[in-house]
Amino acid sequence: MMINNKPISPKLPVFMHGADYNPDQWLHDPSVLEEDIRLMKLAGCNVMAIGIFSWASLEPNEGEFRFDWMDGVLERFKNNGIYAWIATPSGARPAWLSAKYPEVLRVGANRVRNLHGMRHNHCYTSPVYREKTAIINRKLAERYGDHPAVIGWHISNEFGGDCHCDLCQEAFRAWLQEKYGTLEALNMAWWTTFWAHTYTDWSQVESPSPHGENMVHGQNLDWRRFVTAQTIAFCKHEIDSVKWANPDLPATTNMHMIEGLDYRQFADVLDVVSWDAYPTWHQGKDDVKLGASIGFYHDLYRSILRKPFLLMENTPSQTNWQAVSKLKQPGMHRLSSLQAIAHGSDSVQYFQWRKSRGSSEKFHGAVVDHVGHEHTRVFRDVAELGGTLADISAVAGSSTPAETAILFDWDNRWAVKDAQGPRNSGLHYEDTVLDHHRALWEQGVMTDVIGSGDDFSPYKLIVAPMLYLCMEETGRKLEAFVENGGTLVTTYWSGIVNEHDLCHLGGFPGPLRKTLGIWAEEIEGLYDEDRNGLSLLAGNTLGLSGNYEAREICELVHAESAEVLGHYTDSFYAGRPALTxxxxxxxxxxxxxxxxxxDFLLDFYRSVAAESGAARALQSELPAGLTAQLRTDGIWDYVFLMNFGAEAAEVKLDGRVYTDLESGEAEESVVSLQVNGIRMLKRAAARE
Incomplete structure (x- = not known):
């Protein structure tokens, strides 16, 4: 059975390879634009994202449009087999727009309006900004919607941030009124009787502010949800203003920082998910922890639509904005790029194609350096990767058959960060999620990253670390998942609050109490230097033994229907359940x-993954520092072996017949990988 997805664009049914392209920076020198075409073909690049920050070049004055330069770029692309994601240019507005219509500029949480400048410095609520973006977008759609070189719409750039202007305050109140209906319901949901916060008129409600209200956790949570909803509404407004011209062109927006927006909520408006990855490689003795964390984010963005995503930006060499800008060591460009493919990307794209001469990113990495030719190490790395992507194009569109999922909700993340409780020095929610994911990643367990609103039925194993915000509905879904044969793993600080950030009554872990069979009576935060321990009971069902270190959080639980697998070794609660x-x-x-x-998580998930029967890419032990990921089209499995460790390593295959994906040659039973090495193998898919 074929389980390939439709190509993101039928015009380009292979892996996309390209970059952000800014020809408007070089209009004064047409020879540069001609040379770019030669270099793009030499690098094996087949797609560019153009126009991302080009509003001032497309509309230099209000109502004055100049498309001749874009016409020329697209004509050159068409004649040379290169394609384009056309960007809507709303990521940075022209100066005339800010000067004439100051309402489009953002107001900070301090209630001060920003000056013109930077990126993302605009109000998504502003009717003027929406009108002006619709005008330029419609012009682009009318002119290029049916252009043979255009494969889709790149909507704005890295949406983020919030605005606290009067327009946004009114929109926030309207959003709350629609959600709660009455002030009484809002006051109850936000528990405003605390500190006499009770609202008696809708006009009294404002967004959180550093010099105003910022201690009502339900209010903070709803503001973040509102900002996501308002950003999505603006994104949809932009999509509607371009897709009318050709509904078949897919629309995406490049996601980046996960702090401010719940990207999972964009699923309803996007045709394909894309994101921008900028790891700080080579920071320690090896890149295992960082490689695993980037694998987590690849898994997260793939899981939003549960189909191949796009790596829309990464750097071919170094950034210019990280604390230290290290070069990619030999092999890392190939490894990190193909890691994205292994986790489900159908593209490798860069910021940027050609280095800018000036301003803040003039030293940011690019395919073409200031020297302007192909005789550089970075260009050779990019060109070699272009050849590899062409060689393995059969993998494009294939699926990731994950039977394991990590539950990661944005509102849970926000609520944990807002919680004032056992460790105000840091509960380290995100680190904890990444630790659990890494233990699975190091064993080659393919893992989706899902939300509580998703369907749990495709999975055999669900991991929900620190599920602090757990709705009654989520509790019922997890209970049914377990009753139907699934395996659930969760941790301390779970089932504490509901969707309004109000504590569950009747005993923690609230809606999970029956499923977990425990009552969590107290929770202790440990100082950074404090340690406790877990001692596993002899003959436990996991088959594990010995002691493991415990730190940061110790919850005092009572086993109700649960079986105790291990207990604490220290403090006044030594001997009480620590693992059930x-x-x-x-x-x-x-x-x-x-x-x-x-160490414990690796041992624990080795046992639990095997017990649950969750799929792994390779049925053999992986050396430390290596991972295996799998994509399949139902006829062939494509196995990616990747070495993020500090030493060369060997992997013993699992007895099935493998060939090298690039050469087609039969593979030996043992595969060697150098540091920063990757091997791509092919085997017949199992028939059900």
Missing amino acids: VNKLGQGKAYYMATRLGD
Whole structure:
């Protein structure tokens, strides 16, 4: 059975390879634009994202449009087999727009309006900004919607930030009125009787502010949800203003920082998900931890639409804005780029094609350096990768058959960060999620990253670290998942608050209490230097033994229907449960009452993944520092072996017949990988 996805663009049904292209910076020198075409072909690049910050070049004065330069670029592309993502230019508005219509400029949380400049310095609520973006977008769509070189719309650039102007305050109140209906319902949801916060008129409600209200956690949470909703509404406004011309052209927006927006909510308006990755490679003795974390984000963005995504930006060499800008060591460009492919990307694209001569990113990495020719190490790396992507184009569109999922909700993340509780010095939610993901990644367990609103039925194993914000509905879904034979793993600081950030009554972990079979009575935060321990009971069902270090958080739990697998070794609660499992229906639910280290997580998930039957890319032991990921089209499996460790390593294959994906030659039973090495293998897919 074929399980390939439709190509993102039928015009380019292979891996996309290209960059952000800024020809408007070089209009004074047409020879540069001609040379770019030669170099693009030499580098094996087949697509460019253009026009991202070109509003001032497209509309230098209000109502005065200049498309001749874009016409020329697209004509050159068409004649040379190169394609384009056309960007809507709303990421940075022209100076005339800010000067004539100051309402388009953002107001900060301090209630001060920004000056013109920077990026993302605009109000998504402003009717004027929406009108002006619609005008330029419609012009682009009318002119290029049917152009043979255009394969899709790149909507704005890295949406983010919030605006606190009067227009946004009114929109926030309207959003709250639609959600709650009455002030009484809002006051109850936000628990405003605390500190006499009760609102008696809708006009009293404002966004959180550093010099005003910022201690009502439900209000903080709803503001973040509103900002996401308002940003999505603006994104949809932009999509509608271009897709009318050719509904078949897909639309994407490049996601980046996950702090401010719930990107999962964009699923309803985007045709394809894309994101921008900028890891700080080579910061320690090896790149295992960083490689795993980037793997997590690849998995996250792939899971939003559960189909191939696009790596829209990464750097071919170094950035200019990180604390230290290191070069990619030999092999890392190939490894990090193909890692994205291994986790489900159908593209490798860069910021940027050609280095700018001036301003803040003039030293940011690019395919073409200031020297202007192809005789550089970076260009050779890019060109070699272009050849590889062409060689393995059969993989494009294939799926990632994950039977394991990590539950990662944005509103849970926001609520954890807002919580004032056991460790105000840091509960390290995101680090904890990444630690659990890495233990699976190091064993080659393909993993989706899902939200509580998603369907749980495709999975055999669901991991939900620190599920602090757990709605009653989520509790019921997880209970049904376990009863139907699934395996659930969760941890301390779970089932604490509901969707309004109000504590569950009747005993923690609230809606998970029956599923986990425990009652969490107290929780202790440990100082950074403090340590406790987990001692596993002899003969436990995991088959593990010995002691493991515990730190940061220790929860004091009572085993109700759960079986105790291990207990604390220290403090006044030594001997009390620290690790439990509860059988419910046909499945089981594990609970870690304390934060445990990488050594325990690796041993634990080795046992639990095998017990659950969750799919792995390779049925053999992987050396430290290596991972294996899998894509499949239902006829062939494509296995990616990647070495992020500090030493060369060998992987023993699992007895199936493998060939090298690039050469087609039969593979030996042992595969060698150098540091920063990757091997891509092909085998017959299992028939169900």
